[in-house]
Amino acid sequence: MVDKALGSGGRKSDKDLKIRVKSAKGRKVSSTIWLERQLNDPYVARARAEGLRSRAAFKIREMDEKHKLFRRGMRVVDLGAAPGGWSQIAATATGSTEKNPLVVGIDYLEMDPIPGVTLLQKDFTDDDAPAMLIEAMGGKKADLVMSDMAWPTTGHRPTDHLRIVHLIEVAADFALDVLAPNGSFVAKVFQGGTEHQLLAMLKRHFRSTHHAKPRSSRADSAEAYLIAKGFKGQRESADEDEEQ
Incomplete structure (x- = not known):
């Protein structure tokens, strides 16, 4: 009541x-x-008023306003897409349509269709998920990989931190495989930051990295976002140099 x-x-x-x-x-x-x-929550009310799937839509919109993530005609992959707020913003910003879908979203949860978005109901951490996403993109490179994925928290902070870092690593590894040169990667992180090794890897492969805490992210939430821009498109050579 x-x-x-x-x-x-x-x-x-x-x-x-x-x-x-x-x-x-x-x-x-x-x-x-x-x-x-x-x-x-005023953002919940605004999301309903604007026909958006979730308040999270405002987070990617804020990050786009500051970091210019989207442009017309670009291809976008949305990891952990449910309930679809980020995909909605991406579809509108890129001009994605049902005849020419430019946005692919994946989540293990079922989602209602979104105009201009190809949705896959699949756990991204499954071994065959990356291949399914690449097939859904028609084998073409992506310009932006964005991930709002997060495991359900256990209440044990060290364990929760390791789990979210694992998700970021899997998402980042996928991004390095599918991004076109000068592409971008956005991922949810939590207080405590990413592991130094992961951040160092992103700095090797992208021209700039940024941390963001959108206004629409709840003040009492530990979440923040990591933004990597300007993919150098040199994954293989960079990794080989590190191994030598």
């Missing part, structure tokens, strides 16, 4: 306008807190 508190004399102050959710039988406290946060 949703309840709105009244201020003194019945006048609603800004603080009083906050929607409070009463605990319900059988509902966990964490679920009640999540529901209350959702109901009071």
Whole structure:
């Protein structure tokens, strides 16, 4: 049940306008807190008003405004795409259409169709997932690989950190295989940063790296984003030099 508190004399102050959710039988406290946060999140309301799949759409939109990630006609791969907010923004920004789809999204969760987006219901960490994505792109190179993937947290911070770093490594490895020269890579990270080895690898293969914390990312969230721009297109030679 949703309840709105009244201020003194019945006048609603800004603080009083906050929607409070009463605990319900059988509902966990964490679920009640999540529901209350959702109901009071202005980005959730904006996403509904604009017909966007999720509040996360505003994160990639903010990063694009600052770092110029999208351009018309470019090809984009969206890893961990569900529920589809990032793919929606990418499709609009690139001019992707059903006749000429430029955006491919993948997630193990089922998603409703998105105009101009080829969606694959598949776990990206499966061995055959990269080949499926490449086939969906018609064998063509991508200009941007973006990943909002994250494992469900365990509550054990060292374990959670290792799991997210693993996802970033898998996503980055895929990006190095499919990006066209001067392409970009965007991935979710968490406080504690990426491992030094991973960041050093990205710096070898991209002309610049940046960390971003969009305004639409909740202030109490540990998430941030790593942006690598200007893919040098020299993966094999760079890796061979390191091994020697």
